Amino acid sequence: MWLQRTELFIGSERLARIKSARVLVVGLGGVGSWAAEMIARSGVGSMTLVDADTVDVTNLNRQMPALVSTIGRAKCEVVAERLREINPAGSFVSLNMFVDADNIPRLLDEGNFDFVVDAIDSLPQKAALIKACWERGLRIVSSLGAGAKGDLSCIRVGDLWRSEHCVLGKNLRRLLRDCRGKYKLPVVYSVEDARKQAVRPSPDGGKPLIGTVAYYTTTFGCYLAAYVIENL
Secondary structure, X not given: OOOHHHHHHHOHHHHHHHHOOEXXXXXXXXXXXXXHHHHHHOOOOEEEEEOOOEOOXXXXXXXXXXXXXXXXXXXXXXXXXXXXXXXXXXXXXXXXOOOOOOOXXXXXXXXXXXXXXXXXXXXXXXXXXXXXXXXXXXXXXXXXXXXXXXXXXXXXXXXXXXXXXXXXXXXXXXXXXXXXXXXXXXXXXXXXXXXXXXXXOOOOOOOOEEOOOHHXXXXXXXXXXXXXXXXO
């Protein structure tokens, strides 16, 4: 059995619960794609994978679905195919869609998920997904910012309201401030200050270019996966 070493580590009862779980992963970039793979390799039998982006050459340095042969393809489809190669008996649904406040409720209500992994970069959509999960009592773990950082010893798992040294976390708290005191949100974040030399302003006034390294974003994904598996 391909999961015999996992069963030896966590026991047959826990493995049975993991195999029957349904997990939603939203965002399949440098963090979310690796979270999805680690969750699948841990035995979760049903996953829905959501991302509206396609593989770009700039993704090759850190994202699981990024290969020269997959450039231009939908990330969600590439990730789903890879997970089926790991566990052919599993159910891996790919949704090539951009989540927003309008379609998130239907996604959650129809999915019957046991856990949600938020690896979204865009703040409004991130906040909308978190709020919708809170309203439904769905368990969710979120990734904060992994860009412009590289010290693995600074990665933490904690409550959003107590996270530090993360601009994304600060802005997310602002969007969710009406929910403070009502809910807690487990997040993966880093207490390392962003490296200024790793951030380049956009020439057109858009989002800045932020440097990243594969081992750092991948480790964020592993922390997300560990939280899901340990809490299933």
